[in-house]
Amino acid sequence: MASFTEHDNTAINTIRALAADVANSGHPGAPMGMAPVAHVLFSKFMNFNSKNPKWINRDRFVLSNGHACALQYILLHLAGYKVSMDDLKAFRQIDSITPGHPEVGVTEGIEVTTGPLGQGISNAVGLAIAQAHMGAVFNKDGFSLIDNYTYVFTGDGCLQEGVASEACSLAGHLKLGNLIAVYDDNRITIDGDTAVSFTEDVEQRFKSYGWEVLHVENGDDDVAAIADALAQAKKSQDKPTIINLKTTIGFGSLKQGGHDVHGAPLKKDDITQLKKKFGFNPEETFAVPKETYDIYNAAAEKGAKAEAEWQSLFKQYSEEYPKEASELTRRIENRLPEGWEKALPTYTTSDAAVGSRKLSETTISKLAEVLPELVGGSADLTGSNLTRWKGAEDFQHPSTGLGSYAGRYFRFGVREHGMTAICNGIAAYGGLIPFGATFLNFVSYAAGAVRLSALSHLRVLNVATHDSIGLGEDGPTHQPVETAAWLRAIPNLAFWRPADGNETSASYLVSILSQHTPSVLAFSRQNLPQLAGSSIEKAAKGGYVVEEVENPDVTLVSTGSEVYLCLGALEKLKAQGIKARLVSIPCFEVFNTQPRDYKLSVLPSGAPILSVEAYSTFGWGQYSHDHFGLQAWGASGPYDQVYKKFELTPEGISKRAEKVVAFYKKRGQPVFSPLISALDDISDE
């Protein structure tokens, strides 16, 4: 049992005073209110080695209320991570390692990027799932190698967000005993008192999810009660735990307990009285007493010792279970198995025309055999997304009889946003490559988490089937029109829309090789013939020439299910003496990274370029002079009739190509590739 001295009290007040100094541009309230639980957790409970922040079995800490990051940076500083006092002074300044919200990759010791409310606690569910799975796969009798806890701090804001409801309901279903959440129940929101909008019974709600619910009445002073609650939470085997911790926001400030201390920094005189009250020198700023450093040095030493013991345990493990040990090492070091990519299927025109969702299923099934780190599932659309491979075991608590924690297939439920946020957590844990699946149209539900996959450089695969009006009868409510434009505009996100089997294999190849980039893989419901001009190598460049001609009159550029329609258009144009070439660009993000000369060989000057895609044409200006797509929404009906309605047929395409050719002939000026631009020339300098 943790014991406390007056030095702990000093440490807590030091964190509060330091938070007031650090958060001089905003958000001092939560750090000051959560200082006690943060101190108890980091100095007495958390298992970490600040000298090796990547130790696989470290306890994970997530600050879901990321606006309180001054607190997290202070703790990382005290605990000996690479966060100096100068870094704390540079809080929220350009190019500092202490930005306004925690960003993984920017600051050592930050596990996931938080701040957008509801994401952190959902990431924590993913981190806990990853631990449970890795433990189930690699632990052996006497070798509990992977048994870390995941701790998450959350405010009421995160708990109001739907994404958190989705993730927490699933966490209860999955009985994730190693997940421990601390709810900072300070009853204050930006709009004032939680009474204005958030009066639900949070404890009852989490009980309904199947969580263990604990309660600490005095989170401001009662460190013993906090320690007891954390100790009890660690004992909970088959339930995640949430500790409802009553705190006073901005504790110590003249404005404590009010929403004035939520966002705005403390006034100078307020900081002065606060430091006096805590017995500190009000003239001193950014001060830490030696006793406080001592406590955290001890905690850091304890953690370093813990890792040392783990390393020796792993050494024995390596002797008794060499195969598992080398496999675990490979997974931790994020190396892919030798020759895994040979499992990717290749296709010729003699192969059957099938929906690319079916091609995706074949690819996933092959990859599941050679990539044990590939885990994932669907948001209750398994039979439509075709994401479950033969012989897959479900990831379920063994007591359900439906699977085990060693299972690699997830039943996410109808929870798209939670699914993607959970996948972010799984990817952040390490040793795993997660995927989540839904209809492309409903990837938008997960927008908040998708953008964070990209910002956080996490390799998350989003399998998105039924990727156009080709889904047919379900109609416009389910037919994406704007989705591709949105995803293509997100930095560091690869949106793939394969046209056939080889392009499908390429999309998985690049997605899995891209360790720091998430992908959305869009697949068709309707059947697509295999293209003569495609290959994994070509498609892996993001764009390539499907059919070339000498002195073309026009280039058609397309993606996915419209590419073979363009092939039909080429024939019609040929019949009229119009020479057209065809380009496929399954992935803008990847094609844009190709050398300029290659890109210009695919989309050269000389002839006009017409894009063809069953989406909004928004954004095609970068590749084409004219754009053929959807002007508005789709329609409900058999998919071929829907395509016909919008003239997305060989006839409709060739008709427009003729117009384009005639238009530019009439204009009589040289036609330049849209890839050539004045500002690119700048970058070429």
Added chain:
Amino acid sequence: MASFTEHDNTAINTIRALAADVANSGHPGAPMGMAPVAHVLFSKFMNFNSKNPKWINRDRFVLSNGHACALQYILLHLAGYKVSMDDLKAFRQIDSITPGHPEVGVTEGIEVTTGPLGQGISNAVGLAIAQAHMGAVFNKDGFSLIDNYTYVFTGDGCLQEGVASEACSLAGHLKLGNLIAVYDDNRITIDGDTAVSFTEDVEQRFKSYGWEVLHVENGDDDVAAIADALAQAKKSQDKPTIINLKTTIGFGSLKQGGHDVHGAPLKKDDITQLKKKFGFNPEETFAVPKETYDIYNAAAEKGAKAEAEWQSLFKQYSEEYPKEASELTRRIENRLPEGWEKALPTYTTSDAAVGSRKLSETTISKLAEVLPELVGGSADLTGSNLTRWKGAEDFQHPSTGLGSYAGRYFRFGVREHGMTAICNGIAAYGGLIPFGATFLNFVSYAAGAVRLSALSHLRVLNVATHDSIGLGEDGPTHQPVETAAWLRAIPNLAFWRPADGNETSASYLVSILSQHTPSVLAFSRQNLPQLAGSSIEKAAKGGYVVEEVENPDVTLVSTGSEVYLCLGALEKLKAQGIKARLVSIPCFEVFNTQPRDYKLSVLPSGAPILSVEAYSTFGWGQYSHDHFGLQAWGASGPYDQVYKKFELTPEGISKRAEKVVAFYKKRGQPVFSPLISALDDISDE
């Protein structure tokens, strides 16, 4: 109390058999399972007049599990709405009024567009809020004009969605007694049994939200229990009610109770045995016994009579309260008050430079005075969004002492997705113009509802402040980069990014005049000077010339907070003898609807066009030859330093403009406006 005869049993089985015939391309299960509650509700409880589906005080019905729409179309047909047997036969066929999911505006009697899971039940919360507010404003002693109920059917899918959790938690807080939800607890999802992913205690969860929870054990046969539950739900004054109804999916089918009947149509022999079992002629399809029509004719007559009584009540009301009566009529007829637009503030360069969020606050405050139908609020960012006007009353249950149902300001809580879905419901009710507010970056959280505002042609205003890297210290997690591209790609959505006060007034003017188009209004945190070249009239065109010159060398085109930076660039260019003109395009959607000649006068041929915007440049190809924006994510720091880091300054802009001018001089070819395209020429024919 409702009484039942064997004819009711026949009617229920008729609905089941008809559903099997109608849903011959999918989703027969839920309609067959929910036939009993649907029959009880529509024939005995619902207050509607199928001859006047727009009667303001009709009970609202929402099918949140919209994939079960065969059921809804059947009920509309039986109840005498304009849905013929031929329309039922055209289910999910091109251009039918019976698409794969219910779409408001397509089918008479459909209140909101549903199918994307979680939306319908959230819309229902909005419909109930609208009823409560309109009732509080217009009802008088003895004149309960607005007292309708809102009924919603939901499956487990909707309840798993985060958006539903957000909306239902708020509904409990608001104590919406007239909201009645029926949960079709059939324990089946697409992935199989709910046991694989959804094991939370739904009843306890809704109790935690403050809902009344009722329970019907046998929803397949026990019509009396269903009627009792509905009657009891209607009595609940201060709590929304959810009825947990145990049903058998696909009741009557050989596959009843399994997930095979969820999506796939029934086989012919299965339909045959079902009709035999129910005592119908298995050879007959799309058959309705006279007794069944009789029941629904009676219900329709009851409803017609109810409206007639309401009309006479309204006549008396008009005599006693002429002012209120004419106001209610105006609101129902969706007419804006005479001269309301005069309230819109105008600005000159002598007015102070302020953040456009502040300009938005001024505009909302003025409009709140002249537009009593304007209601709205923020997702717990009131102090940052600046959306609350002086003297506003909160929409709260009177018992809270925080406001009343007559209040027009909403405390949505940290629930962006729920907020927008609720606003969709408020707009669909009629007589109200709702707005919701958050940071632009978090409009993405509401993506699922935003696209449905647009598809449903609902006038919903989304106030989106902190619209760029200009939000500064909060950093990249809160700085939108891709958001504008996504919103601009959505059909029938107006994304506004005003550059100053006059453009801000214009954005509200057009948003409120656009009865069938939702808007996202993006406002800055940082101060913006008032432009000399702006006016409400010009900006209302969506795009206009801010500064014109003779024989320009280049046109700069920009939006929002970058427009005045471009003005600075113009001076620098002038100093170097480069003649540049400046265009502002606050709204692509609106500018694109202007006459071709006007558009070409704004973005003419002759000189190259350079776009400048602190976002991804994705999509600017439609207006500009070169594009200057963000290559990736923003940064955390004081906003002016962040702009400087990315060279979004007069210097950085002019430097690029010089390159563009030099590049096109060197090329030496005539420069054509990007607005001119071969396919536009098609449309000009």
